[in-house]
Amino acid sequence: MECFDTHIHSEGKGIHELRAMVKRGVKRAVSCAFYPLAPSAPETVIDMFRKLMSFEVKRANKAGMKLYPAIGVHPRCIPPEYRKVLSFMERCSPTAFGEIGLESAGSLEIEVLTAQLELAKKMDVPCIIHTPRKNKEEITIKILEILEKVGFPEELAVVDHANGRVVSDITDAGYWAGLTVQPGKLSKNEVKEIVETYGFERFLLNSDTGFSDEELFAVSDTVDYLSSHFGKEVEKLAYRNAEKFLRV
Numbered sequence: 001m002e003c004f005d006t007h008i009h010s011e012g013k014g015i016h017e018l019r020a021m022v023k024r025g026v027k028r029a030v031s032c033a034f035y036p037l038a039p040s041a042p043e044t045v046i047d048m049f050r051k052l053m054s055f056e057v058k059r060a061n062k063a064g065m066k067l068y069p070a071i072g073v074h075p076r077c078i079p080p081e082y083r084k085v086l087s088f089m090e091r092c093s094p095t096a097f098g099e100i101g102l103e104s105a106g107s108l109e110i111e112v113l114t115a116q117l118e119l120a121k122k123m124d125v126p127c128i129i130h131t132p133r134k135n136k137e138e139i140t141i142k143i144l145e146i147l148e149k150v151g152f153p154e155e156l157a158v159v160d161h162a163n164g165r166v167v168s169d170i171t172d173a174g175y176w177a178g179l180t181v182q183p184g185k186l187s188k189n190e191v192k193e194i195v196e197t198y199g200f201e202r203f204l205l206n207s208d209t210g211f212s213d214e215e216l217f218a219v220s221d222t223v224d225y226l227s228s229h230f231g232k233e234v235e236k237l238a239y240r241n242a243e244k245f246l247r248v
Contacts, residue, residue: 001227004239005029005219006246007099007128007160007178009210010056010067017216018063025220028066028239030246031056032099032128036211039079046088053094068246070098070128072116075109082112086119095246098128099160105139110146117150126156126246131166133184140166144173158204158245161185167194171202176245179237180208181218188225195226200236204245 003025010018010031021029033052039045049071060067071094073085089097100116102109113129120127131140140159147157159170160178163186170177179191185208186194195203207218215221223238242248 001025001220001223001235001238002027003205003219003223004242005206005209006158006204006242007032007180007206007208009034009208010060011052012211013209013216015059015063018060018065021216021220022064024217025223026065026217028068028242028248029060030068030070030096030098030128030206030242031060032070033072034074034099034210035077037077039077042079042081042084045073045077045079045082045085049085049088049092053092068095068248070094070096072097072100072127073112074099074130075101075103075113078108078112083115086115089116090119090123094125095248096126096128099130100127101130101160102139102143103130103132105135105142110142113143114146114150117147117152120156121150121152124156127152127158128178129157129159131159131161133161136161136163137165137169140169144169144175147173147175155245160204160206161208164190164194167198171198176202176204176241178204178206180206181222182208182214188222191222192226192229195230195237200230200233200241202241203237204241205237 154174
């Protein structure tokens with residue numbers, strides 16, 4: 001079945017790896033902005049966005065993959081004078097803002113997330129929102145509080161890297177939940193348990209593959225696994241929900 005990986009970091013993968021993903025069914029993907037060091041200047045982040053929106057899109061196309069760029073200030077990558085980055089984002093037309101979110105929920109992280117959500121609301125841009133491995137429940141609740149305070153449209157936010165402990169909080173609030181299949185996040189069977197309980201309507205599937213050794217085929221393998229249990233219903237998780245959320 002054709003698959004849509006809703007969160008990768010294509011810059012961390014070689015073209016042969018992207019081509020292998022395509023051969024296994026991942027024909028489309030969102031590549032999220034992430035800089036693996038603390039940026040020393042806002043221009044560093046801006047140039048990363050420029051590379052993602054041009055060079056990475058062309059490189060993925062050579063591998064046979066349709067790549068949708070998402071730009072945003074990750075909570076672990078906040079540069080000085082970050083508002084210069086937001087000014088650049090306002091002049092762009094990205095598929096989404098991402099990944100943005102909270103890591104430790106410090107005051108600067110909250111300020112930067114709030115500013116990006118306000119901009120996304122103004123521009124009518126979907127947002128891919130990071131939640132951390134540590135203190136996931138507590139920080140997810142904080143993210144939901146910020147979304148509510150901003151008055152952010154429910155259909156434009158996916159709270160990503162969700163697990164079984166926070167899924168109901170996210171979906172009860174009306175937002176999309178991102179299911180990331182990789183060691184330390186979710187297994188194929190945990191995804192199966194979640195959709196058995198909550199259905200397929202408000203979930204997006206991704207691998208978060210990028211700069212580390214995450215499984216390239218997490219999405220296609222999970223879709224194949226779920227297909228044997230749920231049949232065509234899995235199309236929603238494979239690609240239809242992604243098309244709806246991203247409006248592509």
